Amino acid sequence: MVTRTDAPTRREQILKEAARLFAERGFHGVGVDEIGAAVGISGPGLYRHFPGKDAMLAELLVGISGQLLTGAKRRLAEADGQTGAEAVLDSLIEGHIDFALDDRPLITLHDRELDRLRDSDRKLVRQLQRQYVELWVEVVREVYPALSEPSARSAVHSVFGLLNSTPHLGRAGTLPGRGATAELLHRMARGAFAAAGSD
């Protein structure tokens, strides 16, 4: 894991705050003035960093999808041949949980504001998402050969729903600690797949 030590750039600040605000109140529910205020500058100042409000959302969504896919590919490559499919599936689940727990606003945006994108950006995001899903489907079917491909795809989407539920778990603190939550989610995801695979 690469740890950043240098300060975040203004662009990164903006993206982070925009993600939080978009997740809280929806893309159309947030004004550029608010985003600016959140980073200490005022509305139109944002246009020195982004061509428009749409571009911020696009960069966020493309970034999320790309990051998920890249991480999954890396995990798949790291384990290829050496370890069994079970271990790969565990690694995929772990990666997705880390993302869901560490970047809740992004997870929220990811399946909520996709339709607000320009056509070309939306196509790109959907393509990345599809690749990510297909990668999971292959691994899941290797672990549970009884699953048909459509069933496996449905199961994967459903498990994403399960893992992405983290924003609904107590807003902060009330849940039993990050480690325990991650472990609970992991067990439940495996249990859900196992139940789906007992055709």
Added chain:
Amino acid sequence: MVTRTDAPTRREQILKEAARLFAERGFHGVGVDEIGAAVGISGPGLYRHFPGKDAMLAELLVGISGQLLTGAKRRLAEADGQTGAEAVLDSLIEGHIDFALDDRPLITLHDRELDRLRDSDRKLVRQLQRQYVELWVEVVREVYPALSEPSARSAVHSVFGLLNSTPHLGRAGTLPGRGATAELLHRMARGAFAAAGSD
């Protein structure tokens, strides 16, 4: 189950179309003119039926939460004493799946646009949602006594995420039929709970 035979009222038409549009493009992304057009009247005509756009969303969300809670209470009462906790849990899961499959737009709204409500309405909806969750938590803990209350609550929220993933499953037709999908979801939900309960 009560089956309606009479034609839907204009109010009901409006609510249905508004739900669909809100789910597709978000509350702020839909104009009153579009909602009107969807039922064949034009924008301001809606104000003969609702005091404002907010009121439509409020009625939808309060209706959803109330319907879910009422259904769950009924299922709990029907089985009380007679059947085991396992059967009650199965009944709850079945009811939630029916709702998720039959009213996808409402399920989408339910956890997406809550923050767009007036304070009083939002409090009411949250209270109904909380009661619904607590009802599930009690049943789940009866079936899996090893689960602590916080863990059970997290597990319930996560299973809701799983069951509410239906809008993400193929937009229509591509999934293996309603019955098979319902059964798959049911099995996965039970599997997830079982895995959570093996503390």
Added chain:
DNA sequence: CAGCGAGGTTAGCGGTCGTTAACCTGGAGG
């Protein structure tokens, strides 16, 4: 058959929002 209310219509107001224009400023480089 007069009257009236339910349920529409169109025009338009007031506010908000994304974006652009025009201007300012501090610090780095020759």
Added chain:
DNA sequence: CCTCCAGGTTAACGACCGCTAACCTCGCTG
């Protein structure tokens, strides 16, 4: 020291949107 540009500022424009006002028109009903 002059220049320039990155990164701000405020003012303002145009579009859009929720909502109201004013008006119309049926179908009941006394």
